[in-house]
Amino acid sequence: xxxxxxxxxxxxxxxxxxxxxxxxxxxxxxxxxxxxxxxxxxxxxxxxxxxxxxxxxxxxxxxxxxxxxxxxxxxxxxxxxxxxxxxxxxxxxxxxxxxxxxxxxxxxxxxxxxxxxxxxxxxxxxxxxxxxxxxxxxxxxxxxxxxxxxxxxxxxxxxxxxxxxxxxxxxxxxxxxxxxxxxxxxxxxxxxxxxxxxxxxxxxxxxxxxxxxxxxxxxxxxxxxxxxxxxxxxxxxxxxxxxxxxxxxxxxxxxxxxxxxxxxxxxxxxxxxxxxxxxxxxxxxxx
Ligand SMILES: NC(=O)c1ccc[n+]([C@@H]2O[C@H](COP(=O)([O-])OP(=O)(O)OC[C@H]3O[C@@H](n4cnc5c(N)ncnc54)[C@H](OP(=O)(O)O)[C@@H]3O)[C@@H](O)[C@H]2O)c1
Numbered sequence: 001x002x003x004x005x006x007x008x009x010x011x012x013x014x015x016x017x018x019x020x021x022x023x024x025x026x027x028x029x030x031x032x033x034x035x036x037x038x039x040x041x042x043x044x045x046x047x048x049x050x051x052x053x054x055x056x057x058x059x060x061x062x063x064x065x066x067x068x069x070x071x072x073x074x075x076x077x078x079x080x081x082x083x084x085x086x087x088x089x090x091x092x093x094x095x096x097x098x099x100x101x102x103x104x105x106x107x108x109x110x111x112x113x114x115x116x117x118x119x120x121x122x123x124x125x126x127x128x129x130x131x132x133x134x135x136x137x138x139x140x141x142x143x144x145x146x147x148x149x150x151x152x153x154x155x156x157x158x159x160x161x162x163x164x165x166x167x168x169x170x171x172x173x174x175x176x177x178x179x180x181x182x183x184x185x186x187x188x189x190x191x192x193x194x195x196x197x198x199x200x201x202x203x204x205x206x207x208x209x210x211x212x213x214x215x216x217x218x219x220x221x222x223x224x225x226x227x228x229x230x231x232x233x234x235x236x237x238x239x240x241x242x243x244x245x246x247x248x249x250x251x252x253x254x255x256x257x258x259x260x261x262x263x264x265x266x267x268x269x270x271x272x273x274x275x276x277x278x279x280x281x282x283x284x285x286x287x
Contacts, residue, residue: 004029004049006036007057011152011162012098012190016055019194027051036080042087053094053201056084059128062158064247066124073127081131085138094142096201097135100128101148101185101212106251113259114208121249141206145197148212148256152190153283163187167226171234181220181238184253186212187272189279196261196268205264210256213272225273229280
């Protein structure tokens, strides 16, 4: 399969490239190669490559910044995805686009399936939800994959890190670390997402998917597991969301259930704790 990966040098793009390259003809596109805000550029680049599938990891996903720059967030997460969907449709390519657990408001307090109704609380999530609709409704052969709490060996480019790298940095630099225990998620390594994506794109079961690890935890429990696995000595304390200045509204509960992957018999996502321990073992020197 000829696969064009947009954002190939990003956190998720790097693992997608590694996982998909052995069995496919993978074309890596960085921001230098393609600007998804520009439909003419999208058209010229993808019409030249003629991929069987385009995988889009590009996003404007610094959540607090998106509140200040909603036009920019919509131009990338919304209209940018529309451009990809239109061009993919024109050149008869499939599209796989990543979205987020943040499309939900968290009030359900139980795992969200693909049939639950989104209610995004902030600009980032609202623009990502718009992108979902554009992908699904402007490209007949599209997959939209919601992911959650991601971390990889290459830190997120736009954020300059991820929760794991940030915790290790804080443990090295601060006398103590406080992490909230009243926001619940499912941490998920990008390598696991890349592997399950490889299984999904072999099918023609287009539509909406949740793809996060199994189980759930608070950010504090996530940090505690990092401390335990790495033997960090810096004191770690639980805190509450209200202890930190709220720059932006976030869901207090954003656990995803991979109902559609399970239905199709292709849910390969590991438990979050085992995946984290494995990740820390495999990447000992990167922090
Ligand atoms: N972080 C989380 O916990 C989380 C949770 C749920 C969903 N997600 C989603 O996960 C996806 C991947 O995140 P990630 O951490 O891999 O991101 P990342 O490391 O920041 O990588 C994004 C890539 O896209 C490129 N890019 C950005 N804007 C672009 C544009 N306008 N046109 C073309 N390329 C552009 C970036 O290039 P430059 O850096 O050179 O601009 C970079 O190569 C995003 O869709 C995000 O919304 C993340």
